[in-house]
Every structure is written in structure tokens, then in C-alpha cells.
Amino acid sequence: TQLLEQSPQFLSIQEGENLTVYCNSSSVFSSLQWYRQEPGEGPVLLVTVVTGGEVKKLKRLTFQFGDARKDSSLHITAAQPGDTGLYLCAGGPGAGSYQLTFGKGTKLSVIP
């Protein structure tokens, strides 16, 4: 069974601060996706990384896939209250399977 560990579990920061959240596994994934979920809604895909060492930027968000494709990080620069939400990483799919394995998420609160 492939498992994804996300850290920290909770993060509360002031507006304007930078932060990094992590997603780690002992398994190799063919791709790694990051989602953001707001209360009462389904997760929304932010990015997909597929190549070891790949870095993708989405405005103030920077995503990195580890060289060995076992870990990933999400860095947010100058956090804003609108960044508040649950950030989920998801790994996969494996050969012959399209299902994603999700971490339990990092709950981010950005205080104005």
C-alpha cells in the first residue's frame, strides 16, 4: 500500500509570511498532484508534476517533485487570506491503475 505523509498537519500564519508544506512517501510515484480544498467543497487540482526534480510555479505557489519521485513540496510566498484551505497531495497512478492515493492534508490558515 502506498502511503503519503503530509506535514505539518496544521499551519497558522500571518498574512505576508512564506510557508512550505511537505508530502513524503517511501514509494515512488509516476506523478504527484496537489489539490486545494475549501470547506463544503471538493478538492480542486492545482498542479501535476511528473518528472523527478521538476519545479512548477503558479503565481505565488511553487511546487517541486523530488528527484526520486517519492516526495514533493509546496511553497507559498507572501501568503494571503485567500490561500486558506486544506492542501492535499496525491500520488499515482501506478502501472495499470488510474486511482490516486491522497495524503491527509495540511490545513492552512492565513490570518489577516
Added chain:
Amino acid sequence: DSGVTQTPKHLITATGQRVTLRCSPRSGDLSVYWYQQSLDQGLQFLIQYYNGEERAKGNILERFSAQQFPDLHSELNLSSLELGDSALYFCASSVGKGGYTFGSGTRLTVV
């Protein structure tokens, strides 16, 4: 609107009852996935259908079953409900190995 429609949004039922959750995937997506989300377990994969056929099974209880119809909508049936089945149930759809598009979920409360 993500394009994935789930109904109902909220459901309250008693233990021992049976409920059906419905999902219409995004237009053109052949794969439908069902996930259960609880506070302590996170998003747990239940089952996947592709173009009407079961493709993969996860931690789905025997009391739960699903199907995908010719028009590609899917239903998740939960029977003999227990208090511990209270959770958010999400449906997602995808094209191939791309990212998922999730619906807004059904919040099931078993009392």
C-alpha cells in the same frame, strides 16, 4: 461549477438504512471514482469505474456497492448504515491519467 454533479448535497438517515448517492461526471470523462473523506482518515479511495466497467477497488466495505450506467453517471449504494459511515462522499471524474475533477460531495450523517 466543476462539471461533476453530485446529489444529494446532504443526507441524514438512521442506522440500518440504505441510501443511494448519485454522480454525473464531467462531459467526456469516462472514469468515475468514489472517495470517502472523514476527519481522521482523509480521502479514502472506494472504487473506480471506466466506461461502465469496474476498474479498481479500494477500501470499499461489502455493504457498499456502485455501478456506472451507459450514460456514464454513477451511483454509490450504501446499506445497513452504521454511525461510522458518516462522512463526506466525493465523486471525481477524469480523462485517462490526468488530474481529477471532483464534485462538491455528499455529506452523509447517520443517526
